[in-house]
Amino acid sequence: MNQERTILTGVLQDDFQKLEAMFERTFDFTYRNFEINFSYDAVIVFLDGLVNMDRLDSNIISPLLQFKGTLCLEAAFPQELENAIFSAALNKCVTLQEVASGILDGNTVLLIDGFKQALIISEKTWEQRSVEEPATEAVVYGPREGFIENLHMNTSLIRRRLRTTQLKMESMTIGALSKTEIVITYLDGIADPGVVEEVRTRLNRIQIDAIEESSYIQEFIEDNPYSVFPQVLQTERPDRVVGNLLEGRIGIFCDNTPFVLIVPITFYQLMNATEDYYERFLLASAIRCLRYLFLGIALLFPSIYIAVTTYHQELLPTNLLFSVAAARESVPFPVFVAALLMEISFEALREAGIRLPRPVGGAVSIVGALVIGQAAVQAGIVGAPLVIVVSITGIASFMFPSYSLTGAIRLLRFPMMFLAAVLGLYGILLGIFFIVIHLTRLRSFGVPYLSPIAPFTLTELKDVMVRAPWWAMSERPHDTAKKNTSRFKKWLRPQSPNRKN
Structure with missing residues (x-):
């Protein structure tokens, strides 16, 4: 047979x-x-x-x-x-x-x-949870719908928002044992056909026994799998997927998971939240600037504290220097070791809060941080200023809309602390130099990771560090929507009514 x-x-x-x-x-x-x-x-x-x-x-x-x-x-x-x-x-x-x-x-x-x-x-049916607000991307304004683990329900949420025959959805199966259904979705006439074909090629190359979650696919299709920075955007919000499709990007749906992959992406997309497009542009721009400020704090604050207290005490005001010196008088460890202990403890508490059941997870992480920090100061293991630095750094790391970017910043924080302990502020500058070089060389399906700043395109800066009003963003990003860059007519800017004195 x-x-x-x-x-x-x-x-x-x-x-x-x-x-x-x-x-x-x-x-x-x-x-x-x-x-x-x-x-x-x-x-x-x-x-x-x-x-x-x-x-x-x-x-x-x-x-x-x-x-x-x-x-x-x-x-x-x-x-x-x-x-x-x-x-x-x-x-x-x-x-x-x-x-x-x-x-x-x-x-x-x-x-x-x-x-x-x-x-x-076809008379199939199985139990599934209802469409509800996504847990990882909660917003104040905007739709409350989130993807679920049913592929066809997820694609229908996109169909409801884009009622056009230009919306294409191509199905394929990956996994020798799981036979997981994958759907590639894009807007024909807007998405770059070359990028669409590249997505098909990379997905067809995947030979694996089972696909349990979309993250499996992410590691197979990234341009640089050894980079700590994500080159694929994960989201469970239908409105975010639709917004990216309208800019010429491609969505990858995977059965049995609520997370959809979006390619290609840039670094600035990871810093932008869905809610930015529902707030008025002035408030949205201010919040974005705040995120970039806290990006620097999350990455560099412990390193700057180590460098200044170890090598560059003259940069501190006299009163603050005396306060820091008094707090460190009874501490037996160098600043780097104490900061490393506190950062590792904070990361452990964060992970414990995630893994524990919801009713107690948040309480354990918050109470644990307070109790351990206070006990460490009273025992003379660390100084109070260091506890403040680590706490502010932890708060700053929660500012990013993308959890994968949060993980990259958390990981890079430790080598930056080591460079600060060895070379002071020169080490921090050296670390920033290497990070920037890495980011400028990074690509996501051929699109520069720091586009439109590197390479620089003046006309596309309206939705990067700040958000321009909707009537000013008449063009789509040229890197992803080369065939159709026009969103709407440029004369839609509102005009003030003529008033008679």
Whole structure:
């Protein structure tokens, strides 16, 4: 028997035995034998828990038992039976492998003695959580909908927002064992066809036994997998996906996960929140500037404290210098060691708060930080100024909309502290120099990571560090929407009414 492609023989007993052998030791493999018009032996096969039993009884079994027509034995499946079954999706197959694949997808398969085709009937169903507000990207203004673990529900959330035939959704399957369904979505006529083809190529290259989450795909398709900076944006907000599709980017949906991947991206996208586009542009711009300020604090504040207190005490005001010196008088460790201990402790408390059950996780992380910090100061292990520095740094790291960028900054903070301990402020400048060089060389599907600042494009700075008003952003980013860069007509700027004195 050919293991790659086993053709149905039309002998029901033989075909069913082969199918039963494929699902050996599978407790949820369910079937029912019956006769059609008391003349034709038939069997329906499905997996218990993946099929809607009420619809199975009313739409498939009942019409087949009531069928009174005469069937002509031939290779093709009889059209009369197809018309008798109440189902929107019917597909024919001729191999056992196709039958097994249909069953594993949650469908019901009908086999009839004498016919060399099987009928795959879509009556699948399974439990899923309802559409609710995403936990990782909460906003004050904007839609409260978030993606769930059902792929088709997620794509429908995009269809509701973009009611155009330009919205393309291409399906593929990845995973030899999981056979996870992947959907590539983009706007035809806006997205760069070359980037779309590159996304297809990179996804088709993935050869793995199973895909459990979209992060599996992310590591396979990044331009530079060894960089700490993410080159793929993850989101569970439909409105954020739609906003990026309108700018010529491409979304990658993965079944069984609420997180959608967006490519290509730039560094500034990771710093921009969805809510920036719902607030008035002045407030949104001020909040963005605040984020970039706290980006520097999250990355450099402990390093600057180490460098100044170790090598550059003359930079501190006299009163502050005396205060820091008094706090460090009884501390037995160098500043670098004390800062390292506090940072590691804070990161451990953060992770503990995430892993613990929700009712106690937040309390443990907050109370733990307060208790440990106060106890460390009283025991003379660290000084009070260092506790303040570590606390402000921890708060700053929560300012970023992208959790993956937060992880990159947290990771880079430690080598920056080491450089500060060895070379002082010169070490910090050296670390910043290497980070900037790395970022300028980084690409996301060919798009420069620091675009439009490096390379510099003056006309595209309206949505980077600050956000211009909507009527001023008439063009899409040229790096991602080369074919269609115009959003709307440029004369939409509001005009003040003429007033008579």
